[in-house]
Amino acid sequence: MENKQRMVADILCEFLEVAIHLILYVREVYPSGIFQKKRKYNVPVQMSCHPELNQYIQDTLHCVKPLIEKNDAEKVAVVIMDKEHHPVERFVFEISQPPPLSISPPPAEHQVGIFVFEISQPPPAEHQLLRAFILKISVCDAVLNNNPPGCSFTVLVHTREAATRNMEKVQVIKDFPWIVADEQEVYMPEPRLIPLKTMTSDIVKMQLYVEERAQKT
Amino acid sequence: MSRDGWSKKRANAGDDNGWAQSGGYMAAKVSKLQEQFHREAPREKQKEGVDSQIFHGVAIYVNGYTDPGAEELRRLMMLHGGQFHAYYSFSKTTHIIASNLPNSKIKELKGEKVVRPAWITDSVKAGCLLSYLQYQLYAKQKGLNFPGVGLLQNHQGPPQHNHLRSSPPNALHLSNRSPDQPLPGRMPHSSSEPCHAQAQNDSPCNGPKQCYRDIHLNGAVLESGSVAPRPVKVQQGESKPLTNGHAHPVNGALKPADPHPCPPRATAEDAAQSRLKSPEAGASSPAARTPHEPTPTDPYTFPHSPPREDRRFPVSTGRPGAHEAGEKLPKPPPPTYQEAIAATLSHPPLPLPPLPPPHPCRPGSHTEEPQLPSASRSPVRLNGSHRNAFSSDLAAAKPSIAGGAISEFYAHSRYHQISTWRIEFSEYVNELHSRRRAEADAPLPGKERLRRCAPQFPSQESDRENAFRVSYKSCILHVDMDCFFASVGIRDQPDLKGKPVAVTSNRGLGRATLRPGADPQMERQYYQRKYSAAEPESLQADLNEVAGQDSSVLSMAEIASCSYEARAAGIKNGMFFGKAKQLCPALQSVPYDFEAYKEVALAMYETLASYTHDIEALSCDEVLIDATALLSELSISPEDLARAIREDIKEKTGCSASVGMGSNILLARLATRKAKPDGQYMLRSEEVDAFIQDLSVTSLPGVGPVMGRKLSGMGVKTCGDLQHISQSQLQKAFGPRTGQTLFRFCRGLDDRLVRYEKERKSISAEMNYNIRFAGVEEAEAFLTNLSSEVQRRLLEAGQRGRRVTLKAMVRKAGAPVESAKYGGHGICDHLARTVTLAQATDRGQLIASTVIKLFHSMKLPAQDMRGVGIQVQQLEGAHSAPENHKCSIKDLLLGQGPAARSSSAAADTGSERGRCSAAGRPSRSPEPVPGTSRDPPPATPPPSPLHSRTTRLNLSIEVPSPSQVDRSVLAALPAELREQVEQSWSRRERRPGTLLLEIPNQPGQSGPTDIVLELPDFSQVDPDVFAALPRELQEELRSAYHRKLNAQPPAKPSEQRNPLLQLRQPGAGVARAKRRYKRKNALSPVKKVPSPLKRHVTGSSPAKAQPPPPLRSREAAGGLKCSLGDQPHPRAAPTLAGACEMTDIRALLREWVTSISEPMEEDVLQVVKYCTDLIEDKDLEKLDLVIKYMKRLMQRSEDSVWSMAFDFVLDNVQMVVQQAYGSILKMA
Secondary structure: HHHHHHHHHHHHHHHHHHHHHHHHHHOOOOOHEEEEEEEEOEEEEEEEOOHHHHHHHHHHHHHHHHHHHHEEEEEEEEEOOOOOOEEEEEEEEEEHOOOOOOOOOOHHHHHHHOOEEEOOOOHHHHHHHHHHHHEEEEEEEEHOOOOOOOOOOEEEEOOOHHHHHHHHOOOOOOOOOOOOOOHHHHHOOOOEEEEEEEEEEEEEEEEEEEEEEOOOO | HHHOOOHHHHHHHOOOOOOOOOOOOHHHHHHHHHHHHHHHHHHHHHHHHOOOOOOOOEEEEEEEOOOOOHHHHHHHHHHHOOHHHOOOOOOOOOOOOOOOOOOHHHHHOOOOEEEEOOOHHHHHOOOOOOHHHHHHHHOOOOOOOHHHHHHHOOOOOOOOOOHHOOOOOHHHHHHHHOOOOOOOOOOHHHOHHHHHHHHHHHEEEEEEEHHHHEEEEEEOOOOOOOOOOOHHHOOHHHHHHHHHHHHHHHHHHHHHHHHOOHHHHHHHHHHHHHHHHHHHHHHHHHHHHHHOOOOOOOHHOOOOHHHHHHHHHHHHHHOOOOOOOOOOOOOOOOOOOOHHHHHOOOOOOOOOOOOOOOOOOOOOOOOOOOOOOOOOOOOOOOHHOOOOHHHHHHHHHHHHHHHHHHHHHHHHHHHHHEEEHHHHHHHHHHHHHHHHHOOOOOHHHHHHHHHHHHOOOHHHHHHHHHHHHOOHHHHHEEEEEEEHHHHHHOOOOOHHHHOOOEOOOOOOOOOOOOOOOOOOOHHHHHHHHHHHOOOHHHHHOOHHHHHHOEEEEEEEOOOEEOOHHHHOOOOOOOOOOHHHHHHHHOEEEEOOOHHHHHHHHHHHHHHOOOOOOEEEEEEOOOOEEOOHHHHHHHHOOHHHHHHHHHHHHHHOOOOOEEEEEEEEHHHHHHHHHHOOOOOOOOOOHHHHHHHHHEEHHHHOEEEOOOHHHHHHHHOOOOOHHHOOOOOHHHHHHHHHHHHHHHHOOOOOOOOOOOOOOOOOOOOOEEOOOOOOOHHHHHHHHHHHHHHHHHHHHHHHHHHEEEEEEEEEEEOOOOOEOOOOOOOOOOOEEEEEEEEEEEEEEEEHHHHHHHHHHHHHHHHOOHHHHEEEEEEEEEEEEEEOOOOOOOHHHHHHHHOHHOOOOOOOOHHHHHHHHHHHHHEEEEEOOOOOEEEEOOOOOOOOOOOHHHHOOOOEEEEEEEEOOHHOOOOOOOOOHHHHHHHHHHHHHHHHHHOOOEEEEOOOOOOOOOOOOOOOOOOOOOOOOOHHHHHHOOHHHHHHHHHHHHHHHHHHHHHHHOOOOOHHHHHHOOHHHHHHHHHHHHHHOOOOOOOOOOOOOHHHHHHHHHOOOOOOOOOOHHHHHHHHHHHHHHHOOOOOOEEEOEEEEEEHHHHHHHHHHHOOOOOOOOHHHHHHHHHHHHOOOHHHHHHHHHHHHHHHHHHHHHOOOHHHHHHHHHHHHHHHHHHOOOOOOOOO
């Protein structure tokens, strides 16, 4: 179980890194010049080559990982904020445990799969599912309104119950602590929800939706 | 061997006279060397003054280092008329001389005779050509492994000393074989044709043909030894008796059991021969012979080979492979059933895990089955791996045998038998209990007797008894037979009483030859290193001595049990016999006698059962008794009871038992230690502390060598030491349970109860003896066989398991290929992998396919496999499940008897579903539903037996995925079955599922019921497949499709239908749907019908039965999916009318919107409910798609009602989304 969660966290954090870069690119938070086309999950993605940005994202995810491992993170949100630091868009990755029996996911397969390996092999199946997320993100600008200029971003983690209390202990990087988000950073007037993608695999269930402020300007 | 393939070829091509040819360098060189040899030979002979032709016809090739060296051997060959080849020639070299060969060369050696150099020297010494068989470097032949059996059978009088008893192995071979395979015409001739007899004797396992062949190959002996030019004749005076001596024991041994009419004559002659022979033999090699001065009256003692043989007896006796394999047998007769079984039997029994000390014993020493033909003809490869027995023999034999091989094996495996006895006795105790319940208060004879005697006791020991009463709330007796096997073994041999006796399979002197490739030294070192000299005494065999004796090592047959006299000499159970023999040269070995064990054990159990039924069977000779109730009832002291029990056992079984008593199981067991031998001991609570203080930790039950080592690493040697360690520390080191147990045990605390019923946690079958696979196929075949053994055990135990574990022992990299112990596993890595099945199973096939998959996934090298085990865990009783699990697909489809039950894997679901729908259906839809649930007969042959059946049949067959199926098997299936399997695959391409065959029950309808299989859409039918079907089947299919077409219209209301509703309750709901259509058609929307929402909820609840799949073409596909998809599932994905996939939902919505003019409220609510479910299920993506699709559909519709309906849905959805996410969906 622990191993499985660790594997889930590894897979998700790897994915989140790619996703965050891509969101930043697609939503034009940073100039497209700092992005480079790379290949991940067998699809082209845009990855920043700005070292500080990359470091920030990596550090953030490094801190997210233990939360996911413990299944404490309910949502990981990439929040795009305007100049006043009011959120205009939120890309929310909602992570949950797969339904109990879905070690063999859909019931039919459950019937057929004569047995299920105890050690499930992560990559191919999950990668395929994650690729769909990436593709959705790259086209999400079609359903979103343009953001006002001068946006920045931050990463929020919605923890389950009392996870924050333990946060101090699990602080991975000393000078990179989690802080409780301001109300200002969280509150979004008249949010609109745009579901992007949902996946259910053996080991994790995740959906991505965007919350958008109705009036962006 | 051949250093030059080309020359080999040439040599092969050439005729016997090889030197004349000279083509190419090698050929020239070879022939030149030969010439040299021939030139030198006479000179040498002259020089030495000998001119013998011992080795005429023998051409040797010396490979590698030998002692004496190649030069010396060459000289000897020159002197004695043989040939010496400097280069190996396949066709001309008759023997390869070597002391050691690398593995690669061994592999190349197919049929060549590889002989140790001693053969030459001994032959020279003996003055005649000896049989090379005793000198073979590699034993390729298995079998003939009943040393001592025939002998002991024949032996009526007290046995001679050890040597004698084990001396004539050949005799035994023949005696074993004779009942089933009399040697036609051989016996009468044996004296006049000594050579034959010898050959026969040498290769007793081979048929007559083989015998002749050996003779030719040996070149020394030819038909009857009378062929003039043969040198044998020259020395006949000497050699004849010798060979006769060889043959002699054969006849002697045969005598008692010989089916031949003429044994008396033969023996008479033999006796004469032996008398004749002995002086000569003595003359030829006096020094060596003397120890076995033969007595003519006792043919058994007759030495049959030169001196060195004596020491090597164990080789030929204990080792199955000591004889040349029948490798060149031109065409072995197909093995008969018996032979095949015998081949399996000649597999060594293996140690089974449950047996306290594993004593893997020597192969083939099946002392208990002397009547078996030693089917040693089975060409067993190097070291007699199991391979041949399973592959060649069994493959050649009837297929059923192959399948039953392992079960046959287990049926005859001694250790297996013993280990199962415990279960048997447990069951025996269970039975006692149930009988007791039934008979209420049947008197227990033993108890009654005690009761009668009881008054005597208290008067004697009333004080103690009172003390007991006070101090003991409970009293457990632990009854243990004293050195069970040994005492049973000598119970009928009074002369052995008081002597050191060991029960073991080794009959000889505790020696065996070192097999090539084996490296016992290395293995010992390995274990020594591993255990860091934790058990020095058992492992420190005298390596030096071993090394000193060429290719002869201490016997590694383990001692299963030894008498107390032997124990006094330092011998322990589980010790290797060879080592034991060194410790105690007077040690007598006693063979296994399993019948007697069983008899004695049963007698013991019966005795105990006459006192009380509170018995727990620990093993065949070990019992726990909860005597609390008995003692208080009879008011006697435990010691009186113990005494009575012991006397009773001794009287009934002739063997002594020891009884330990204590207030709990642990103390009782510990007390037994002190009680032994033949005593009783009461461990009183006040003594416990002092007693346990100095007890070694390893004497605690459950503390084995491993834990002992771990503890000693912690500085703990005795229980006293252990008491100083805190519980938490122990739990940390050994895990919570074991830690706690240790903590309690070392204080003499034990709260286990005597349980007469034991639940099994796992069922397994394991073999780690004699596992040598040549390839993957063999491994697979073996796994399959082992699986069926597991199946057998599961069925026996009435259990099914969900978890299947494959355990493998793989030769450790760098470990010697051949283990020190014959057929043993050597140094291994232990690997295991587990899978969980979808359902508990007891089907061997399923287990087999599972473990084979595991086997492949573990990527194990088949050649290096040394042990295989299959374990099934997570057992659940199979009692509730249908009995017959063996029904094949065919059975099911043909509707034979077994078809009445579900096939095992899907049985539970199947029957449950069957029950539910049978229960639910009549109430809901009393009227039959034509056309839907009863569709045209499908691609199965008309199931005639089913026509009369009125019960509902619900058959669900697991169809393995295409990749799992052997194409050839598939091809062998009847066409219709094949087609069906293929069909199910093609269906699975879209959605994997089980192939569900349902025979719906038609209440109130006695008409014929057909197996209903959904038919694929006609367009989906592959014309080729169709054409390939048998004619009648084609016809049937055609008519089925025809009927389907006809049947469809009535089922389909011509007017608008409500697909949503119809699909929501496919099958079972159809009737209702129809009713609803009627209502709709009657335009009575006001009428209240059950809310679809509600019904949806109930419909999707897992407890509810799934309706049978609707069997209509396109919708059927969808419908089928729903029904399959809706297997009971704790948290199923939200479905809309059973549809889960987006495409289905789209189709459903489209049909709903397009075919109905006005949406019904409940349908709308159902959609809302579905959307809400999606939100709850955090599947916003799908929700989004659904909403968008509805939006497009409904707003496009001219009817504003649809727009309103959509708005209604959307509003509701937005509300829920708002609640869940704090935001609403963005609607572009």
